[in-house]
Amino acid sequence: MGLNGKDLIVDGWFHERGVLWPGQAMSLKVTKVLDHFQSDFQDILVFESESHGTVLVLDGVIQVSERDEFSYQEMIAHIPLFAHPNPKKVLVIGGGDGGVLREVARHVGVEEIVECEIDEGVIIASKKYLPTLAKGYDDPRVTVQIMDGAKFLADNQDSFDVIITDSSDPVGPASVLFETPFYNSMYKSLREGGIVCTQGECMWLHLDLIKPLMDSIRQTYSSVEYAYTTLPTYPSGQIGFILATKGRTTCKVPERKPDETIQQELKYYTPQLHQAAFVLPAFCQRAIYGTL
Incomplete structure (x- = not known):
C-alpha cells in the first residue's frame, strides 16, 4: 500500500498533509474506515466522517466529502x-467520482458525455460508497473510457464543445494535466467556440503554479480566465x-440560465454567482493579470 493508514488516521482523526500546502493541515474525525486499497495508480481511502459524511481520499488528499462536494x-x-x-458534446477528464457527470447530465441539450478516467479504482470505489455522486454514470448519454486523457485527446480532435478536467493536484498521475502540452491537446480537441474548464488550484497557495500556466496558454487560446469557488475541505477553503x-x-457572462426546476435542484450555482466567481481579490487579480 502506497500510504500507511496509520499515518493518515491518528487517534480517530484523518489528517491531510499535502506537499503543496506545507505548514498547514486539514483534519476530520473518522467514525468508520469504509475501504483502503492501492489501485494501479494511487492510494485510495474512503471513510465515514463525523461531520462531513463519506469522504474520498486519493494519495492522502481529500477529493470529495458529501457535505460540501456540490460547490x-x-x-x-x-x-x-x-x-x-x-x-452538444462534452468530455470529462478525471472526475472518476461521477460528480461532474451528474451536473453535466442536468443539461438536456447535451447529446453525448464522455468520461475519460485513468484509474478505474476511483470509479469502483465511488459507485460503491458515493452513490449520490456516481449516479452520473447512470445517464444513457455517458460513455466511459478507462485510459490516459492525453492519449484520448490525441485520438479525438475537433470533437467537443466543452472539456472539463476534474483532476487531483499536480503530483503523481495528475501532474501532466497541469502542463502546457496538455492544454494544447485540449485546444485541438475543441470545436470552434468551445470551452475548456480545469481544476485551477488555490489562489492562497498556488499563484506560482497558476500564473505561469495561464501565461503559457494565452498564446493559444482566445481567452484565459480564472474563477473560483469556496468549500471547507479543500486547502485554505478555496479552489x-x-x-x-x-x-x-x-x-x-452566462449565455444560458438554468430553468426554474433545475435551479431549485442546485445547491450552489446561480447565474449571479457565475459572474461573481470571476471577481478576484486584489492580490490575486494583480498576480494573475498584472492589474486591477
Whole structure:
C-alpha cells in the first residue's frame, strides 16, 4: 500500500498533509474506515466522517466529502456549460467520482458525455460508497473510457464543445494535466467556440503554479480566465478554475440560465454567482493579470 493508514488516521482523526500546502493541515474525525486499497495508480481511502459524511481520499488528499462536494461539482461544470450557447458534446477528464457527470447530465441539450478516467479504482470505489455522486454514470448519454486523457485527446480532435478536467493536484498521475502540452491537446480537441474548464488550484497557495500556466496558454487560446469557488475541505477553503476558449472572448457572462426546476435542484450555482466567481481579490487579480 502506497500510504500507511496509520499515518493518515491518528487517534480517530484523518489528517491531510499535502506537499503543496506545507505548514498547514486539514483534519476530520473518522467514525468508520469504509475501504483502503492501492489501485494501479494511487492510494485510495474512503471513510465515514463525523461531520462531513463519506469522504474520498486519493494519495492522502481529500477529493470529495458529501457535505460540501456540490460547490465544486456545480461550479466546474456549470460555469463552462452555461457560458456556451449550445453544448452538444462534452468530455470529462478525471472526475472518476461521477460528480461532474451528474451536473453535466442536468443539461438536456447535451447529446453525448464522455468520461475519460485513468484509474478505474476511483470509479469502483465511488459507485460503491458515493452513490449520490456516481449516479452520473447512470445517464444513457455517458460513455466511459478507462485510459490516459492525453492519449484520448490525441485520438479525438475537433470533437467537443466543452472539456472539463476534474483532476487531483499536480503530483503523481495528475501532474501532466497541469502542463502546457496538455492544454494544447485540449485546444485541438475543441470545436470552434468551445470551452475548456480545469481544476485551477488555490489562489492562497498556488499563484506560482497558476500564473505561469495561464501565461503559457494565452498564446493559444482566445481567452484565459480564472474563477473560483469556496468549500471547507479543500486547502485554505478555496479552489479555482482555469477557463480557456477557442474563438470566444470570455466565459464571465452566462449565455444560458438554468430553468426554474433545475435551479431549485442546485445547491450552489446561480447565474449571479457565475459572474461573481470571476471577481478576484486584489492580490490575486494583480498576480494573475498584472492589474486591477
